[in-house]
Amino acid sequence: MTANGDLRSRILEQARVLLLKEGYSAVSMRKIAKAVGCTPTSIYIYFDNKDALIHALIEEGMELLAGDLAKASAPDSEPRARFRGTCLAFLEFGIQNPEYYQIMFLLHPEKMERYPTDKYRRARRNLELFADILREVRSGSSFDPMLSATVLWSLLHGAISLHLAQRLDVGMPASTFIDQVVEHAESMLLPESP
Amino acid sequence: MTANGDLRSRILEQARVLLLKEGYSAVSMRKIAKAVGCTPTSIYIYFDNKDALIHALIEEGMELLAGDLAKASAPDSEPRARFRGTCLAFLEFGIQNPEYYQIMFLLHPEKMERYPTDKYRRARRNLELFADILREVRSGSSFDPMLSATVLWSLLHGAISLHLAQRLDVGMPASTFIDQVVEHAESMLLPESP
Amino acid sequence: MTANGDLRSRILEQARVLLLKEGYSAVSMRKIAKAVGCTPTSIYIYFDNKDALIHALIEEGMELLAGDLAKASAPDSEPRARFRGTCLAFLEFGIQNPEYYQIMFLLHPEKMERYPTDKYRRARRNLELFADILREVRSGSSFDPMLSATVLWSLLHGAISLHLAQRLDVGMPASTFIDQVVEHAESMLLPESP
Amino acid sequence: MTANGDLRSRILEQARVLLLKEGYSAVSMRKIAKAVGCTPTSIYIYFDNKDALIHALIEEGMELLAGDLAKASAPDSEPRARFRGTCLAFLEFGIQNPEYYQIMFLLHPEKMERYPTDKYRRARRNLELFADILREVRSGSSFDPMLSATVLWSLLHGAISLHLAQRLDVGMPASTFIDQVVEHAESMLLPESP
DNA sequence: AATGAATGAGGCTTCATTCAT
DNA sequence: AATGAATGAAGCCTCATTCAT
Numbered sequence: 001m002t003a004n005g006d007l008r009s010r011i012l013e014q015a016r017v018l019l020l021k022e023g024y025s026a027v028s029m030r031k032i033a034k035a036v037g038c039t040p041t042s043i044y045i046y047f048d049n050k051d052a053l054i055h056a057l058i059e060e061g062m063e064l065l066a067g068d069l070a071k072a073s074a075p076d077s078e079p080r081a082r083f084r085g086t087c088l089a090f091l092e093f094g095i096q097n098p099e100y101y102q103i104m105f106l107l108h109p110e111k112m113e114r115y116p117t118d119k120y121r122r123a124r125r126n127l128e129l130f131a132d133i134l135r136e137v138r139s140g141s142s143f144d145p146m147l148s149a150t151v152l153w154s155l156l157h158g159a160i161s162l163h164l165a166q167r168l169d170v171g172m173p174a175s176t177f178i179d180q181v182v183e184h185a186e187s188m189l190l191p192e193s194p
Numbered sequence: 195m196t197a198n199g200d201l202r203s204r205i206l207e208q209a210r211v212l213l214l215k216e217g218y219s220a221v222s223m224r225k226i227a228k229a230v231g232c233t234p235t236s237i238y239i240y241f242d243n244k245d246a247l248i249h250a251l252i253e254e255g256m257e258l259l260a261g262d263l264a265k266a267s268a269p270d271s272e273p274r275a276r277f278r279g280t281c282l283a284f285l286e287f288g289i290q291n292p293e294y295y296q297i298m299f300l301l302h303p304e305k306m307e308r309y310p311t312d313k314y315r316r317a318r319r320n321l322e323l324f325a326d327i328l329r330e331v332r333s334g335s336s337f338d339p340m341l342s343a344t345v346l347w348s349l350l351h352g353a354i355s356l357h358l359a360q361r362l363d364v365g366m367p368a369s370t371f372i373d374q375v376v377e378h379a380e381s382m383l384l385p386e387s388p
Numbered sequence: 389m390t391a392n393g394d395l396r397s398r399i400l401e402q403a404r405v406l407l408l409k410e411g412y413s414a415v416s417m418r419k420i421a422k423a424v425g426c427t428p429t430s431i432y433i434y435f436d437n438k439d440a441l442i443h444a445l446i447e448e449g450m451e452l453l454a455g456d457l458a459k460a461s462a463p464d465s466e467p468r469a470r471f472r473g474t475c476l477a478f479l480e481f482g483i484q485n486p487e488y489y490q491i492m493f494l495l496h497p498e499k500m501e502r503y504p505t506d507k508y509r510r511a512r513r514n515l516e517l518f519a520d521i522l523r524e525v526r527s528g529s530s531f532d533p534m535l536s537a538t539v540l541w542s543l544l545h546g547a548i549s550l551h552l553a554q555r556l557d558v559g560m561p562a563s564t565f566i567d568q569v570v571e572h573a574e575s576m577l578l579p580e581s582p
Numbered sequence: 583m584t585a586n587g588d589l590r591s592r593i594l595e596q597a598r599v600l601l602l603k604e605g606y607s608a609v610s611m612r613k614i615a616k617a618v619g620c621t622p623t624s625i626y627i628y629f630d631n632k633d634a635l636i637h638a639l640i641e642e643g644m645e646l647l648a649g650d651l652a653k654a655s656a657p658d659s660e661p662r663a664r665f666r667g668t669c670l671a672f673l674e675f676g677i678q679n680p681e682y683y684q685i686m687f688l689l690h691p692e693k694m695e696r697y698p699t700d701k702y703r704r705a706r707r708n709l710e711l712f713a714d715i716l717r718e719v720r721s722g723s724s725f726d727p728m729l730s731a732t733v734l735w736s737l738l739h740g741a742i743s744l745h746l747a748q749r750l751d752v753g754m755p756a757s758t759f760i761d762q763v764v765e766h767a768e769s770m771l772l773p774e775s776p
Numbered sequence: 777a778a779t780g781a782a783t784g785a786g787g788c789t790t791c792a793t794t795c796a797t
Numbered sequence: 798a799a800t801g802a803a804t805g806a807a808g809c810c811t812c813a814t815t816c817a818t
Contacts, residue, residue, distance in 0.1 A: 007777085007778090023302060028811075028812065028813080029812080029813060029814085030811075030812075038778075038779085039778075039780075040813080040814085041779060041780080041781095041814090041816095042777080042779070044813095044814075044815085045777065045778070049813075049814080050812095050813065050814090105359070105361070106300075106355075106359075107359075108217050108359055123361065146363070147366075147371075147374050148378070150356075150362060150363065150366075150371070150374075151349070151374055151375055153352070153356065154349055154353040154355075154356055155345075155348055155352055157355060157356055158347070158348035158349055158352020158353065159345070159348040159352065161300075161348075161351060161352065162344075162347070162348055162351060164302075165299075165300070165301075165302055166302075167299070167317070168344065169344065172341075172344075177341075177344070180341055180342075180344075180345055181345055181348060184342070184345045184382050185382075187381070187382055188378050188379075188381055188382035201803090222786075222788080223787080223788060223789080224786070224787075224788090225786095232803075232804090233803075233804055234788085234789085235789090235790085235791095235803075235804060235805080236803055236804075238790085239803075243788075243789075244787095244788065244789090395799090411690060413607055416791065416792080417791080417792060417793085418790075418791075418792085426799080426800090427799075427800055427801075429794085429795095429799070429800060429801080429802095430798080430799055430800070432792095432793075432794085433798065433799070437792075437793080438792065438793090493747070493749070494688075494743075494747075496605050496746075496747055511749065534751070535754075535759075535762050538750060538751065538759070538762075539737070539741070539762055539763055541740070541744065542737055542740035542743075542744055542763060543733070543737040543740055544740065545740040545743060545744060546735070546736035546737055546738065547733070547736040547740065549736075549739060549740065550732075550735070552690075553687075553688070553690055554690075555687070555705070557728070557732065560729075565729075565732070568729055568730075568732075569733055569736060572730070572733045572770050572771075573770075575770055575771075576766050576769055576770035577766070577769075589781080610807075610808065610809085611808080611809065611810080612807070612808075612809090613807095620782075620783090621784070622809085622810080623784080623785095623810085623811085623812095624781075624782055624783075626810075626811085627780080627781065627782075631809075631810075779817105779818080780816105780818090781815105781816090781817090781818105782815085782816085782817105783813105783814085783815085783816105784812100784813105784814100785811105785812080785813095786810105786812075787809105787810080787811070787812080788808105788809095789807100789809095790806105790807085790808070791806080791807075791808085792804105792805105792806095793803105793804085794802105794803085795802090795803090795804105796800105796801095796802090797800080797801090797802105
């Protein structure tokens with residue numbers, strides 16, 4: 001029983017694996033159960049329904065992303081470096097964890113009817129983090145930090161989305177693209193270095 | 195007799211409506227048929243299968259977008275204005291036609307197995323359009339136009355995606371956000387105007 | 389129009405091709421129409437329904453088989469040779485024309501509800517042919533020719549059926565098997581040659 | 583609660599009944615479910631898919647036939663009697679269990695795509711049984727037992743097939759025909775008894 | 777804590793056929 | 798002589814979920 005973790009976490013794990021391998025619409029209670037080695041019914045012991053399971057997964061992803069971003073934005077470095085580092089951390093989270101990213105940011109709320117709205121507020125915090133960094137790095141100049149953070153988020157989100165949807169030029173390595181995105185983010189938001 | 199217009203276009207229309215109201219995964223042959231007021235079988239008179247139907251919709255969307263972009267990028271105006279106009283046109287297309295945008299740019303190719311690859315090339319042309327405009331507006335400076343166009347596309351795509359997913363600050367009017375995105379796009383890609 | 393025969397015969401031809409390529413249950417009015425290059429509706433001009441089409445095909449097959457058997461049983465040769473030749477002709481008809489053989493002898497009458505019973509009588513004539521040959525070759529001895537012919541038919545039919553169902557030993561060439569069947573037929577029905 | 587017996591065997595039973603009444607191609611999951619009194623979905627609890635259901639039926643038939651043949655070929659009788667008895671047992675199995683015989687020997691492998699090949703090997707064993715008996719009864723004479731067994735099988739199979747397809751002379755009682763087949767089998771394969 | 781049995785709804789698709797033109 | 802439009806029935810199968818045990 002304790003051998004390979006408790007059932008709840010094994011369910012989440014296999015759901016994630018399935019998500020990664022076959023995409024959201026191919027994830028079903030049945031398939032998860034088969035992958036885990038239990039019955040579909042057992043899943044309902046730990047999760048009210050399929051949405052609740054997905055939400056738990058989103059929760060996990062949020063935690064992970066929050067950790068990555070916190071590390072990258074730690075105030076022990078020069079502001080511009082923190083800006084770059086945080087952008088990079090976000091981009092890399094999306095590219096390294098496509099299954100989390102998909103359910104966290106690519107799923108339409110229409111599919112998440114039963115998702116308690118307050119959970120979404122958590123995503124807002126990432127925005128505030130970006131706003132904070134921008135405030136610091138552009139101290140003095142007059143601008144709307146939340147608005148700029150939103151635009152920045154758009155850029156990063158768009159870059160990840162296109163990459164995950166495999167709609168980017170196939171010839172270009174991901175790392176090159178990511179670097180370029182960060183560079184453009186800088187020239188978009190940071191004052192020309194002296 | 196049932197109503198007006200030929201069945202084929204009514205099918206496409208209702209498919210679009212459903213797409214808009216309930217999202218891609220809720221669009222089914224049965225539901226379309228019910229919305230149109232015909233039998234599912236009838237749909238197969240006009241479309242080989244579900245994918246073909248979706249692809250016809252994509253085609254329509256591509257046509258529409260191409261028209262919008264062509265108008266906006268017409269060479270009868272000053273380069274910077276064309277840059278702004280084209281960005282705006284893309285953003286507005288996405289926001290005004292969420293159902294088209296979704297199937298055109300948000301669907302994973304995994305769901306589009308039967309989509310002929312040459313159709314995807316058409317999407318690439320939009321990228322080239324942006325690259326052309328960038329080349330013109332930044333003539334002289336050394337940079338990779340396709341790469342910058344890709345980053346620009348990421349920004350625009352990200353902005354539309356977040357808007358469509360209703361993940362933007364609810365307080366802010368869409369037009370404000372759009373304007374800000376275009377402005378940021380300028381400062382990201384255009385040389386500081388003297 | 390006259391270029392590639394009239395529609396009726398082209399329909400029959402393509403039905404036969406389909407039957408051969410994909411088996412009975414894959415033959416549909418739609419597929420035939422597509423293969424012919426006309427609409428399913430057009431088929432109904434020449435055939436009342438699907439069964440009628442199949443019956444026409446059966447008719448064709450009966451004609452062909454009758455021809456083959458008539459040639460093989462022509463009274464210009466020695467009785468034993470005619471016996472051998474006629475058996476061989478039947479076996480070869482089945483193996484060379486699996487599509488005809490299938491609908492002529494392997495389809496259950498339950499699927500042929502609308503088949504006029506008098507058509508089946510035609511098949512009986514083949515039986516009589518065998519009976520005639522047996523009568524001749526075993527002139528004098530007392531036996532029931534029709535009964536023996538029926539048993540002979542069973543042997544030949546069984547051999548063809550197993551071959552067509554690919555249930556025979558894969559290692560053995562068809563011609564070897566056929567020869568053996570004829571030889572066994574002889575020892576089953578013909579008096580030991582002096 | 584619905585009735586008696588566990589659902590799995592009731593499904594198999596009704597499938598058999600349908601097979602008998604309406605033929606293979608009329609056997610559908612829906613019809614089986616309706617006959618049993620459950621939903622089509624329930625069938626999938628016990629069988630992975632339609633083929634698996636049919637294969638289970640084939641399995642049952644194989645078991646039955648194997649039992650019949652084993653009893654008939656038991657080495658407690660005189661060789662010639664065993665020969666006769668085994669032929670008779672095969673013929674009677676086919677005539678008494680038309681629904682089993684149909685799926686076991688009359689279905690084309692093309693319709694049995696998902697049928698594991700090793701299951702077919704089981705059918706081959708019947709052939710070996712006949713070969714063994716022939717070896718014994720014709721000890722001494724030089725002949726190919728497997729080949730002769732195959733021809734014998736053709737005869738028996740053909741006889742059953744024609745009977746099941748109702749293509750035999752309607753006037754003749756089945757038992758007469760069967761007896762004649764066995765007698766002819768003897769004169770085909772056994773040395774003239776002194 | 778977990779299962780086995782069952783379901784109703786719905787997924788895409790193909791069938792033979794008809795009817796007005 | 799031929800078609801285009803349409804249909805109702807049916808094909809296999811998967812879904813999330815529930816309920817009694």
